Amino acid sequence: MLELARDKDWGRLPELEARCSAIVDRLRVIESTGTLEVVEVERVLYLLDRIRVEQTEVSDLIKPQLDELISRMGYLSQQKNLGRAYGLTH
Template sequence: MLNAARTGDWDLLARLENDCSSQVQTLKANEVNTELPPDLRNKKIQIIKKILADDKEIRDLTEPWMAQLANLMKSSESSRKLSQAYGASRTS
């Protein structure tokens, strides 16, 4: 997911996010509460920290794109309203 965000491949990022969400649900559904040995617990903690760091970087990369997209949508909506208000579709 991080590589997709780094390269600006938003379609791939969206697909990977859906896959990730599905896998998280599967993990939650099959979760068993057992005490992990210290080495596995530490490994799990490191994996979670890496996931959180990657998630932060993905958000840092996607937020400007999302703001740009929101501005484009706002601009498009404004153009549509102007067209409706001033009859841009009229013929000269």
């Protein structure tokens, strides 16, 4: 996901986010069962931490894109309202 976000390949991110969430949920379940060896617990904790760090970076990369989208949507809404107010059609 991080590589896609760095490359601004936004189309595949939702699918990968869903897969990542499922993996995190599984890791949390595995961690909480208490049946893992110490090394395995450490590996699960390492993976969870790495996912958290990378998700933070992905969020930092996505936020400006979302802000731009919100800004554009606001502009389009304003243009539509002006068109209605002055009887303009597109």
